[in-house]
Amino acid sequence: MPRLVKTILFGSNPRLTAIRAGVLVVTAIVVFGYVLLPVRLTGISMEPTYTDGELNFANRLAFSWREPARGDVVAIRMAGPSVLYIKRVIGLPGEQIEIEMGVVKVNGEALLEPTVVRKAAWNLPALTLGPDEYFVIGDNRAMSMRNHDFGRATRDRIIGKLLF
Amino acid sequence: MRKNGSVYVSIVLAVLVGYFSYQWWFNPRRAIKRQLGELAATLSLPPEEVSEIDRLARLARLRHYFSPDVQITTGRSGASINSRDALIGAVAAWKAPAGGWNVTFVDVQIRMDSETTASAYMTAEITGQDPRTGAPSLDAREVTVRLAKQDDAWVVTTAEPTETLQRP
Numbered sequence: 001m002p003r004l005v006k007t008i009l010f011g012s013n014p015r016l017t018a019i020r021a022g023v024l025v026v027t028a029i030v031v032f033g034y035v036l037l038p039v040r041l042t043g044i045s046m047e048p049t050y051t052d053g054e055l056n057f058a059n060r061l062a063f064s065w066r067e068p069a070r071g072d073v074v075a076i077r078m079a080g081p082s083v084l085y086i087k088r089v090i091g092l093p094g095e096q097i098e099i100e101m102g103v104v105k106v107n108g109e110a111l112l113e114p115t116v117v118r119k120a121a122w123n124l125p126a127l128t129l130g131p132d133e134y135f136v137i138g139d140n141r142a143m144s145m146r147n148h149d150f151g152r153a154t155r156d157r158i159i160g161k162l163l164f
Numbered sequence: 165m166r167k168n169g170s171v172y173v174s175i176v177l178a179v180l181v182g183y184f185s186y187q188w189w190f191n192p193r194r195a196i197k198r199q200l201g202e203l204a205a206t207l208s209l210p211p212e213e214v215s216e217i218d219r220l221a222r223l224a225r226l227r228h229y230f231s232p233d234v235q236i237t238t239g240r241s242g243a244s245i246n247s248r249d250a251l252i253g254a255v256a257a258w259k260a261p262a263g264g265w266n267v268t269f270v271d272v273q274i275r276m277d278s279e280t281t282a283s284a285y286m287t288a289e290i291t292g293q294d295p296r297t298g299a300p301s302l303d304a305r306e307v308t309v310r311l312a313k314q315d316d317a318w319v320v321t322t323a324e325p326t327e328t329l330q331r332p
Contacts, residue, residue: 041303052299078328079287080271083304085328126332136329151329 035061037081037160045084045138045148049073049115058084058160059069066093067155068134070106073162076136076153085149086162088115091135093155099124102141118142128150134158190235193274193317194293196282199318203229204267207255211264223256231312237324265292269307280313285326295318 012018032038036057041050050056050073057073068089070099072126076085091097096107102119105126122145127151137150137159187194206225227248236245246249272286284310294301306326311318 044298045186054316078304078306079273079285080273082270083289085288087329088217125332151331154330157328 015065018162022083035059036085036163037075039075039084039086039096039162041086043139044143045150046073047140048117049088049139050086056086057163058121060160060162062161063158068158068161074134074136074158075160075162076157079158081159084159085136085153087136087150089134089136091129093131093133094127095135096126096128097135098126104137111137115139116141132156192276192279192282196271196284196318197272199229199311200269200272200284200309201288204269207267209260209264211260211262219256223252226252226255228317228319231314234320235300235322236324239325261292263293265290277310282311282318284309284311289326 029062037060039056039058041054041056042052044052062072068088070092072088072089076087078084090104090111090113091106098105098108099122101123103120104113116139119141120143122141124145131153133152134155135151136153138148140148173233185192203226205221205255206229213279230248230251232248233246234248234251236251238244268289268291269286270289272284275283275285277283288305290303292301305308306328308324308326310322312321313319
């Protein structure tokens with residue numbers, strides 16, 4: 001093999017190059033396997049904040065030191081982490097949630113939602129969240145309520161927070 | 165020394181071959197996963213399924229995956245299908261969208277309840293094309309399936325969806 005090709009492929013110090021490559025591979029496995037979960041959004045339920053086909057990452061360490069907060073966009077697992085719901089947290093454990101003509105009310109008070117552009121006349125009777133439950137919903141409230149997946153999610157299903 | 169080394173290597177190789185052979189052919193969890201994978205493939209509607217024979221052959225294959233008295237709960241309404249014949253009738257009535265659809269079971273977790281019964285918890289993922297826009301579409305539901313070993317094959321006895329996001 002010509003010297004130039006060898007240098008391009010393995011560097012001037014092949015042993016150091018191998019160590020660098022190893023560190024890079026291990027870092028990538030740890031980061032993308034356990035910390036940042038790659039997510040491709042499908043569907044329109046989070047529009048206009050996130051659009052169909054967008055790529056993002058779910059930070060799995062985001063809730064290691066704190067609990068999900070109102071306004072966080074979270075990844076919710078189904079049977080496992082291969083398919084996730086991406087929704088915004090609007091209700092925290094113990095709170096009462098109600099939707100009246102498209103207006104979300106938390107403990108009877110209207111919630112200010114700057115990320116929601118248009119609101120259809122959705123109605124949801126008041127419900128009280130359990131000690132381990134969060135109320136999650138998408139930002140696209142212009143769509144039909146029937147076609148929009150939202151509701152209560154238990155804490156163990158929330159596996160991370162969207163990075164961007 | 166060299167001879168001993170060869171013996172050790174042979175033993176390790178034999179153990180590895182035995183382990184992987186067991187996992188592949190005899191481990192019931194593996195057999196169930198394989199069966200569920202085949203079921204998903206049978207439930208998928210290929211875009212090129214144009215002939216009636218293809219369709220009937222696919223429906224006939226479905227019989228192998230369900231017990232005659234299978235109980236299937238569908239959707240939030242709790243409507244149910246109570247036999248294999250009714251299920252095959254329902255599947256036969258599905259109208260394939262242009263481009264077909266693809267069913268896969270992901271994150272499959274198997275629990276052996278006894279030597280002849282098992283439960284599988286998984287996400288059923290259905291990908292296809294939006295009939296109006298032509299854009300790729302995805303629907304996913306959590307499903308709990310119970311299986312039983314009948315005539316040396318694992319068949320589905322019950323299937324019910326689990327609501328990920330609970331709504332009143």
